[in-house]
Amino acid sequence: xxxxxxxxxxxxxxxxxxxxxxxxxxxxxxxxxxxxxxxxxxxxxxxxxxxxxxxxxxxxxxxxxxxxxxxxxxxxxxxxxxxxxxxxxxxxxxxxxxxxxxxxxxxxxxxxxxxxxxxxxxxxxxxxxxxxxxxxxxxxxxxxxxxxxxxxxxxxxxxxxxxxxxxxxxxxxxxxxxxxxxxxxxxxxxxxxxxxxxxxxxxxxxxxxxxxxxxxxxxxxxxxxxxxxxxxxxxxxxxxxxxxxxxxxxxxxxxxxxxxxxxxxxxxxxxxxxxxxxxxxxxxxxxxxxxxxxxxxxxxxxxxxxxxxxxxxxxxxxxxxxxxxxxxxxxxxxxxxxxxxxxxxxxxxxxxxxxxxxxxxxxxxxxxxxxxxxxxxxxxxxxxxxxxxxxxxxxxxxxxxxxxxxxxxx
Numbered sequence: 031x032x033x034x035x036x037x038x039x040x041x042x043x044x045x046x047x048x049x050x051x052x053x054x055x056x057x058x059x060x061x062x063x064x065x066x067x068x069x070x071x072x073x074x075x076x077x078x079x080x081x082x083x084x085x086x087x088x089x090x091x092x093x094x095x096x097x098x099x100x101x102x103x104x105x106x107x108x109x110x111x112x113x114x115x116x117x118x119x120x121x122x123x124x125x126x127x128x129x130x131x132x133x134x135x136x137x138x139x140x141x142x143x144x145x146x147x148x149x150x151x152x153x154x155x156x157x158x159x160x161x162x163x164x165x166x167x168x169x170x171x172x173x174x175x176x177x178x179x180x181x182x183x184x185x186x187x188x189x190x191x192x193x194x195x196x197x198x199x200x201x202x203x204x205x206x207x208x209x210x211x212x213x214x215x216x217x218x219x220x221x222x223x224x225x226x227x228x229x230x231x232x233x234x235x236x237x238x239x240x241x242x243x244x245x246x247x248x249x250x251x252x253x254x255x256x257x258x259x260x261x262x263x264x265x266x267x268x269x270x271x272x273x274x275x276x277x278x279x280x281x282x283x284x285x286x287x288x289x290x291x292x293x294x295x296x297x298x299x300x301x302x303x304x305x306x307x308x309x310x311x312x313x314x315x316x317x318x319x320x321x322x323x324x325x326x327x328x329x330x331x332x333x334x335x336x337x338x339x340x341x342x343x344x345x346x347x348x349x350x351x352x353x354x355x356x357x358x359x360x361x362x363x364x365x366x367x368x369x370x371x372x373x374x375x376x377x378x379x380x381x382x383x384x385x386x387x388x389x390x391x392x393x394x395x396x397x398x399x400x401x402x403x404x405x406x407x408x409x410x411x412x413x414x415x416x417x418x419x420x421x422x423x424x425x426x427x428x429x430x431x432x433x434x435x436x437x438x439x440x
Contacts, residue, residue, distance in 0.1 A: 031183065033423050034159060034416035036176035040066075041120050041168035047110035047204045054211050055085040055110070055201035063109045067175065067199055074182050076197065084201070084211050085109070090218060091182065091195040097434045100193025104219030105181070105426060106386055106397070107174030107226060108203030111166060112408045121162045128415075130154030135163025135410065142411055149229075149405065157416040167412040173402035174225035175199055177422050184427060192430045196222070200386055206240065206347040209389035221361055222397040223429070224387040230421040231374040232401030233365045235355040237381045237388050238289070238310040239317035240347040243324055245271060248339055251301040262335055265298035268305050271340065274327045287312045287380055289320060312350055312380055348388035351397070358396040364436070365400060368428030372421055400426065 048056040076089035132143040140163040196219040202208030249264030289311025311317035369376040387397030403418020
């Protein structure tokens with residue numbers, strides 16, 4: 031089975047995680063996919079397949095004869111998707127021999143166009159997979175799952191030599207909480223890669239430092255006709271807070287290594303309002319400064335409107351894994367060589383996001399990220415190509431081949 035055929039099977043199983051939940055998994059629907067994958071893993075001959083009550087799915091493949099002393103390499107992908115644009119059935123659409131031009135997404139009124147996504151020109155004559163424009167596609171990260179299991183099938187059918195192989199499919203990557211429950215001992219890998227990136231030649235080991243920020247505003251509500259010098263409108267104070275953040279430091283205004291503040295959600299009335307942000311920056315010092323700026327704004331508004339008007343809750347989510355991966359650059363070097371071997375030019379760019387590998391790297395499992403061939407994640411323009419997925423599978427097979435004879439210090 032080709033990787034894209036697996037993807038088509040997986041994406042119709044909706045698995046949005048729930049940021050408001052405090053359970054693991056954050057949504058029970060993730061088990062719907064996990065149970066399908068567990069059965070498929072067993073049918074592929076993967077050993078020690080285990081599905082935990084927290085929806086982590088693990089499996090192993092022993093080394094082939096002569097490769098037993100190679101390091102155990104792991105591959106990880108996540109089962110959940112974002113909850114945005116995921117409130118009804120997902121209908122994948124296949125466009126064969128895509129012409130590289132504007133493409134209407136079903137009857138949604140949305141158009142996938144090179145004007146918005148210039149890279150589409152490079153996908154000409156490929157088999158393009160999208161949603162119908164009313165939902166996400168879910169290639170983030172079901173393309174990673176499809177790639178890993180297709181790689182396993184090819185290992186078996188082509189008798190490719192390899193060292194010990196460890197596989198894991200995880201919940202709640204999109205909420206930033208899943209990896210904290212990852213069982214490193216059960217997984218058993220010495221090094222690992224998440225398969226959770228964009229273009230198929232992407233090799234990523236620099237991520238954001240990340241925090242969430244919840245800002246609550248408590249107002250004083252009285253009759254508007256007799257409220258002079260008494261009313262404190264919580265919603266207006268919330269607007270004031272947002273206006274005090276540094277200008278030009280929102281996602282729309284930034285790229286590369288530039289960090290940002292991103293307002294994710296807002297709610298409010300006169301007596302109470304709440305703003306939910308995420309804070310991101312690659313540089314640790316700048317990251318901490320961003321949090322200090324938010325706290326200073328909250329303090330200033332409490333001075334102006336009265337103590338207790340504004341409360342700020344910051345919660346760190348993950349750190350830039352570069353400081354860990356730099357101690358194990360063979361992970362990047364071997365991925366680059368595998369990339370070149372399949373005819374691709376490796377591209378190492380900073381990740382403007384994070385992966386499960388961030389937390390896992392700091393827990394002792396160095397874990398950079400590889401691309402799956404997908405683009406425009408987290409929205410209705412999400413797309414991927416069958417050919418890109420095939421190249422991604424070729425790349426991770428190449429990584430395994432290199433580690434079959436890898437010796438420390440190489």
